Amino acid sequence: MPTYQIPSETGPLSLRKSTRLVGLKKTNENAEVKAVNAHVIPNLGGFEVVTLSGEEDIDKALDVAREEDAVAVGTHIYFAEGDNRPVVPTGVLYVEMAEGVGTEERSVIFDAFALEILEEREDGTIVCQVTPKSPNPLRVASQLSQLSMVHHAYPDLDVPLDQYFAEPRDGLLPQAWHLENQGSLRGVPNFPLKQGADARVKAAWRLLGNLGDPNITVAVIDNGFDLAHPDLRGKAVAPLNISSNSNQLPTGSRFGDHATPCSTVAVAAANGTGLVGVAPLARLMPLHGLTYSKFLTERMFSHCIRNGADVISCSWGTIDARYRPDSEHARSVRKAVTQGRGGKGCVVVFAAGNEGRDTVNYYATLPGVIAVGASTSSDTHASYSNRGQGLSVVAPSDGGWPIIAGRASWDAGNTRQSGARRYYVDGLDRGVNYKHFGGTSAATPLVAGICALMLSANPQLTSVQVKSILEATADKIGNRWEYDARGYSTKFGYGRVNAERAVTEALRLRNSGGISQPAPPVPTPPAPARAPNSSRIESGPAPKPTPAPARPTTPIRIGNGTGLYRFSVRNQAKTGYGLQMSVLAELANVLREVESAEKQYGLPVMVSISEVNGRTAFRILLGPFATRAEGIRARTRVQSVSGREPWLRSLSSL
Template sequence: MSQIKIPSENGNLLLTKSTKLVGIKKHVEGAELDAVESNVMPNLGGFEVVTLNPAEDVDEALDQVRAREDVAIGTHVYFAEGDNRPVIATGIIYCEMAEGVGKEERQVVLDAFALEILEDREDGTIVCKVTERSPNPLKVAAALTKLSMVQKAYPDLDVPLDQYFMEPRDGLLPNAWHLENTGRVSDVPNFPLKPGADAKVRAAWRRMGNLGSSNVVVAVIDNGFDLNHPDLRGKVVAPLNIASGGNDIPAGSGHGDHATPCASVAVASANGSGLVGAAPMARLMPLHGLTYSKFLTERMFTHCIRNGADVISCSWGTIDPRYRPGSEHERAIRQALTSGRNGKGCVVVFASGNEGREYINYYAAIPGVIGVGASTSSDTHASYSNRGQGLSVVAPSDGGWPIIAARASWDQGNPGMPVNKRYYVDGVDRGPFYKHFGGTSSATPLVAGVCALILSANPDLTSAQVKSILESTADKIGNAWDYDSRGYSTKYGFGRVNADRAVAEALRLRSIGTTQPTQPTAPTPPVVTVPTQPTRPPVNTTPTTPTAPTTPTAPATAPSTPPVSGTNLYRFSVQGIGTAGFGLQVSVNNEFALVLREVEELERKYRLPVIVHISTLNGRTAFRIMMGPFATQAEANTAKSKMVSMGAAEPWLRALSGV
């Protein structure tokens, strides 16, 4: 996924290039283009927003359209972080030069990017527009801001303002009944669903006014990631091959295909095509490999802690008492629950299991873990979903109508079914990238995505508080007698997850400056019955207490202010120099004290000489700070390369004869 960070008046703006939408300006308005698949928006920044041939890469398709004689301009469309409204750069750039930069110097900058001046305003703002020889206006603005000669450069953007928040336009979103259930699926006319039997995810998006935060990372531990899938591409951070300890994620039928749909349910991108996950802005940390090994279990959860996972989704486990998690397994998981997220704890979500038993996956029953069961499109209990103490909530999955999810490119589908039903239960082809999916394997990443939305709304919550909010805001479904006096059910946990209510509670707590829920849900201790001849695996009533991390001893008296570095005393000598050779202009300043500090810092950091040119502009003294002098342009360029390699903004090369 192509991203670009551009300057704006409200700080840097992260834009992601759409994989489907482009902007077109035609020579003849209203003319039809056979290359256009669909018209999305008639006018945005002077462009028509359209989709092109879906079988082609968007860059290649756009290049082909640009080459047509009937097309004046073609441009990419972007999405801003946390928003699904299309963004287009109009080609206009608002620029302001640094103080002391003359018109000749300014023109050199503009000529370098082939910019044309539209207005030269009295306040110093230059309104420019790109020409046919200019690069992409977003790239021009980003490059201009790196020049010390430029004070600011903002690209002019257009975005629809008819509504504050636009929901995703992805084509399969109407099939995602688990996000919002209207009582039917658009292409399934003869299978009624129960309106409202959903996770209320789209309502949560509307409440937040966005699709969550890209600062939130969801780790999915599973086998078979197709990271080139259109809805997962470009989202990956810190991948791990659990077996090797490396970052190589194997692909192909020999490595499974389960991880791809699981990941998509949680975090599939809102990119204008395909489907959308519960938290489409969240990033994906893929961990390939399922294992009972204590050592590898420790490796996987330690990796999540060290690499910033916020939520960990696990659609796997065991009900076999021979392979129940031991103390090392539990310690690794509890370490994530308490030490992840800089001490706030990772939110850990496990599936209850699909065996239809009266006890749940041992991993899901570990205290602090969110154990997830499945409900159906009719808001009933899915018969395959395990029941029992330790279950936190249920979430929509199959058992009525299945949900739709991503499929790996090597996924062979169900070989026991006719060819047309290997991926879709009704035989209706919804494209080569997707399939019907379900089980607690699907319900679990859905809850993980909801937890990512909760943390997007309030990143200060601990893992225990996220669990409490999730349970206390769940909807009671089924019969009243399914629940005890605490509102708990071994069939539904605390109920069917409600993302909208959970997000509302997270936002409420954030607004009042506390992260403590009003009525936190206490963890449910397991109720144990061990018959003489057990019909289910026995449950450990004395879970191993993890070893508490050693708390470093705090100093007796903490300093009230951080130590101050630097000095207010300077030793310098002043020597006039000739105006021959070259300098590298770094900045222009008006305050002598700041000039002294900057000169000291530049000399210390780059080990290069520094010169200052003093002039008067509009009655004010201006100090132009430059590295140099350098006898030749080659020497100056060598120094410039050194500075840039050390992280400096690119200085401006200038002949000293012109100062």
């Protein structure tokens, strides 16, 4: 299969087309597609990943599937070199035109590829999507990137991200030592814990005099919510199935089970049975569907802002540099951190990751995010927990004695074990509704719950203040020499979270009135540099040019292009410079524009003829000018006459 070089903000991504997998978007979620041989992934970028009958020729098999009434869209699936995770193009593209390119030029290009504009942003980004008449979105992005009028064109891709769950490796007990650690657990005499190696959650409850504020909402973004679970029943508000943009969440083993334990760690109800979450009175906003897609990432965080999420918990991410979040992902998170909660900002919490590497989950290092690693029941670093700059704090999880969490009714557990050991390593059955749980997946919602308690104590705190307090009140664990002069460690961040101290500081600020300052803006990450006249994106960071402000223009009326014209045609050498005024698709309109430009500016006019996706495009340029300085002087003259600022370009690039 051929390899495609796909432009992306983090550098070219090499993809090869799958010989077995395709993606199908159905006209109805329950519709049956006859051509499907096996279901692989229920949702990836809005497509179901499947294998097809007659897959010996994947192109023909996909064409057959597309003919079925139940199939709205069919697409190929791809793989990055050396990676076995499927990649699907969602059909959305993020395009930025070169400086000086106007709406007429852009329209010609977008029409040539049959693209539909979804949104035009202030930073110059145009969000568009392919239509049934468009070529493959990967091919569109590649061809757009080769045009001199396009600064970049990035296709939106989705790829399965990593859920940061670790199977417990040590003996287990149901006691919630992570809320309060007394140094031992009843029934486990041979496994000592370290007294005080906990998150001080029960002490925070005593300080508050309650279990938190029922007006606080914790959003959990993940796969597999069992909202019928006894500890989650009746807690959900504003649910979202991210890919379908509906409030109906799918259930069953094929849709995952990770979201249920994560949710219960944060907000499991205090209902007299089962377990209790860190913020048991808080509401749950469940968002089903992990996604790398920029378009769907924006949807998920916008939903949280729009529906009043106070805290957003994300136990997933990646340390694969090919799929690190780019400026559009960062923009979505930054919007939540700065604009959520009426401008105070949503508190966004991400897991550091379970790979045991010196690389923190890239999502967790986005500006304004709280990055959470894991500590053990002995107040040591959990060996699987990623380390590195950007880590905020650690929180109790497994690696010593694990914690207990809710279990989805369809959760198959550890299939390598039998009986109760599938859910409880020590083999003691604690009921069908619970399981042992760990990893930074457990540590993250624990911290999200603590943030909910802080906002219960002081709802006026900004997201920046919550993060600052959480870090400043953390307990230093491990060796002193592991912390630098700032009190920071790449293993523990600023330390192990202490809910009691964090709530104390939140209350102090409320009582002292120290909550009126607005949150400082979260800086925008630098955009990667782009070599001049190159379609390849370099991975090194460089400041992104500030978009030019809108300029007044006096449009030239083209009319219907009819009439009698006299003109002379001479070949023009591709040397010097020209001022590009517009790009047109019809020869009759070209003649009228040339006549108008000559009269209005008193300058010679050139026409460059080229093809864009098989269609003829006519560029109208003033010139030629022997030097760049002459071109700049001519551009100033054009501006003074009409207010337009044409694009000064080298004729050698035509």
